[in-house]
């Protein structure tokens with residue numbers, strides 16, 4: 367198990383369509399373990415394999431008390447509409463309202479290679495959709511109007527110029543309460 371570097375906006379792997387997993391073997395399980403570690407270190411609620419430089423269809427979620435891996439995930443049903451602020455570990459410090467279906471039905475394999483089906487809504491549904499987008503090379507900023515996206519990206523590039531295209535997440539110390 368290991369914490370991996372996270373790829374940041376500008377890294378080409380974030381724009382790649384990730385490849386299907388043929389067999390859920392120990393190598394895939396090791397990838398899933400690293401992704402859980404990396405997501406926790408970065409205090410994220412979701413992470414896709416592209417974000418650690420691996421263009422394969424694997425993502426992990428830890429949102430609203432639900433923690434799971436999804437391999438070759440597919441959304442087979444969606445309904446409703448909801449607009450909420452979103453961010454991304456690969457675009458640090460950038461946030462914007464994104465409209466998405468409020469509820470989705472997910473089908474995927476888990477890290478044991480078993481088929482799972484989940485009917486989820488609200489934050490978990492949003493996180494799943496955000497991570498599935500990553501596996502198709504899509505980022506949350508692509509859901510914004512061209513003008514909003516342009517503003518956000520130009521501001522972001524200004525604030526983050528000369529920064530490397532990968533970043534090592536550093537777990538935050540638990541805050542001391544007075």
Ligand SMILES: [Zn+2]
Nearest residue numbers: 453454455456
């Ligand atoms: Zn993201």
